Amino acid sequence: MDQLIPWFVSQGGIVDTEHFGLAEFPGQGWGAVALKNIPEGHVLFSTPRTLTLSTRSCALLDLFGSNSWATFHLHEGWAGLILCMMWEESRVQDSKWFQYLASLPSQFETPMFWSGEELEELHGTSVVGKIGKIEAENDYYNKVVPAVKSRPDLFLPEHLDRWYTLERYHIMGSRILSRSFQVERWDTSEDEGAHPVGMDIDSAQTSEQVGGHRDQVGEEDNEDSDDEDSEDAGDVAMVPMADILNARYGCNNARLFYEQLELKMVTTKPIAAGDQIWNTYGELPNSELLRRYGHVDVFDLPGGGQGNPGDVVEVPANVFVSLVLSVDPKGVSAETLRERIDLWLEESGDDTLVIEAEDAEIPPALISFVRLLLLTPGDWEKAKEKQKLPKPKLTEEDGLAVLDVIKQGLQRRLDEFPSSIEADWALLSKPDLPPKNRNAIIVRAGEKRILLEMLKKVGRLQNSPATESKKRKQAGQVEPQAKKSKR
Known part of the structure; x- marks a missing residue:
């Protein structure tokens, strides 16, 4: 040198x-x-x-x-x-x-x-x-x-x-x-x-x-x-x-x-x-x-804990495709899903959904993709004719179904890891951990942290007052009336 x-x-x-x-x-x-x-x-x-x-x-x-x-x-x-x-x-x-x-x-x-x-x-x-x-x-x-x-x-x-x-x-x-x-x-x-x-x-x-x-x-x-x-x-x-x-x-x-x-x-x-x-x-x-x-960056994170603020987790699109196929909603066939995926690739170019550590909300691309998979046959024909992807927002018509698929997909991705994030943190506390093992654990713990945080965000949306109201309407339940205060 x-x-x-x-x-x-x-x-x-x-x-x-x-x-x-x-x-x-x-x-x-x-x-x-x-x-x-x-x-x-x-x-x-x-x-x-x-x-x-x-x-x-x-x-x-x-x-x-x-x-x-x-x-x-x-x-x-x-x-x-x-x-x-x-x-x-x-x-x-x-x-x-x-x-x-x-x-x-x-x-x-x-x-x-x-x-x-x-x-x-x-x-x-x-x-x-x-x-x-x-x-x-x-x-x-x-x-x-x-x-x-x-x-x-x-x-x-x-x-x-x-x-x-x-x-x-x-x-x-x-x-x-x-x-x-x-x-x-x-x-x-x-x-x-x-x-x-x-x-x-x-x-x-x-x-x-x-x-x-x-x-x-x-x-x-x-x-x-x-x-x-x-x-x-x-x-x-x-x-x-x-x-x-x-x-x-x-x-x-x-x-x-x-x-x-x-x-x-x-x-x-x-x-x-x-x-x-x-x-x-x-x-x-x-x-x-x-x-x-061959190295990793570790910082104190704003929300607590340590990691890299630039961390991301990648979720292959086929995770969500397989979920939709497994329940076969509204008669969506494998052939139709292939057509929808082709449109997605043409318009977005991504076959992997990326979630970033600093995402405050569900990534718009993830919402749009899942909505595309869940379109009714009639809505799909309209989207195909216009060559246009669904807007990245949760609607009253499909919001609950979209959230459910996203939640299951994220959980499937999380389940690919053989250990829990708590087990990773316990291993990182060992002073004699080999550098390669330490770096690998930091990487996988960072990805798990993102998935767990996003699952919490999805859960909060599923349990929000507005969502609970939608659930009751879909179940045919009468909305509870506000009680008048006694004077």
């Missing part, structure tokens, strides 16, 4: 070494530190675009040939960038990125590298389905291995067992997953000036938002692969020096901006001497922080 800044400067990078330094932080690894008080708007360093490592800047693609590159599908997803990084690493001192690659971590605490027993601790969370280890290894064997064997002049046979192994593939993929940025080509038609590409990613759009740490194709669930493949894989780049900054929820004080020839890290608020310089990965939930970076 001592050689990183000298190498960076030797390659045309500019660093304000009077204010900006590197330090090792307990539990976080290496990061950036303010050596002096730094004002807002201060440029900490500038990275030349030519120093970013991508399939565009690496010579391998030209040497391999773009047609052959496409033949092995290396232009799809991130397999091509991983291969570029493996090739550059194999060149050792002949690669201009040698010192940079040597500074990157080779050990990760992410679930990609957990044992089967350790992964059991994440049972029920949304993390397990997104690790994508099998998909990553399929890319390695179906794309990278055939490409490497086809060009022994570029990938020396004596290098194969050292630089091009599955283990190195996973390491390079994890480096990309945790450290890469989207660096688009400079659009000369735009006005001159700085354009933000910092890691300020919307947590709901981490795969699409410009300029942040990215998801690795092959380490994602298949649901996102189409979106990833439709983007230009050449935009994904490793950005030396920018990726050394750590991140923590709500702590960011610097941001990456790009210009025509360079990328600049600029402070977004004053930073005191000795403080860590933070970028942001977006306000990500602990499930994503653990999957990508």
Whole structure:
């Protein structure tokens, strides 16, 4: 790590070494530190675009040939960038990125590298389905291995067992997953000036938002692969020096901006001497922080307890579909439900309902989706003709049924966890708990907390005076008359 800044400067990078330094932080690894008080708007360093490592800047693609590159599908997803990084690493001192690659971590605490027993601790969370280890290894064997064997002049046979192994593939993929940025080509038609590409990613759009740490194709669930493949894989780049900054929820004080020839890290608020310089990965939930970076964020929460304010829980839409099918309301058939789901996907694009920790009410999308499933045949024909989803509000006609389906669906999702939240809290009180176990418990407890809170909100709505009145009307009961006060 001592050689990183000298190498960076030797390659045309500019660093304000009077204010900006590197330090090792307990539990976080290496990061950036303010050596002096730094004002807002201060440029900490500038990275030349030519120093970013991508399939565009690496010579391998030209040497391999773009047609052959496409033949092995290396232009799809991130397999091509991983291969570029493996090739550059194999060149050792002949690669201009040698010192940079040597500074990157080779050990990760992410679930990609957990044992089967350790992964059991994440049972029920949304993390397990997104690790994508099998998909990553399929890319390695179906794309990278055939490409490497086809060009022994570029990938020396004596290098194969050292630089091009599955283990190195996973390491390079994890480096990309945790450290890469989207660096688009400079659009000369735009006005001159700085354009933000910092890691300020919307947590709901981490795969699409410009300029942040990215998801690795092959380490994602298949649901996102189409979106990833439709983007230009050449935009994904490793950005030396920018990726050394750590991140923590709500702590960011610097941001990456790009210009025509360079990328600049600029402070977004004053930073005191000795403080860590933070970028942001977006306000990500602990499930994503653990999957990508191998850590979690824990804070005191406004409503009591501890957790990450950005936590979410994902409920697959088919949980609610199966519930509706099981009771077959109003003659709704499986075929009709498929049509309704197609309309939902066309109009919303989501097959997963997301509930956020800070949701004060039932998410509108969840209400709209369940209402769509429960439409009478006549109302469905009208909705289909208009290609319009139901409004996200509880009505007198279907409000009780909607609440009942939502409650059952949330309970089913909660039941996927093998332990209770009380059991999780008891485990977290143990001082000798291994870090991986602790992180897994924090993630699953966070998801359970959200589900339990939302179930309470649904219960309050079901038991509200207005709802009780609706129940009596539906049961044919006479509304109780208000008693006159005696005088």
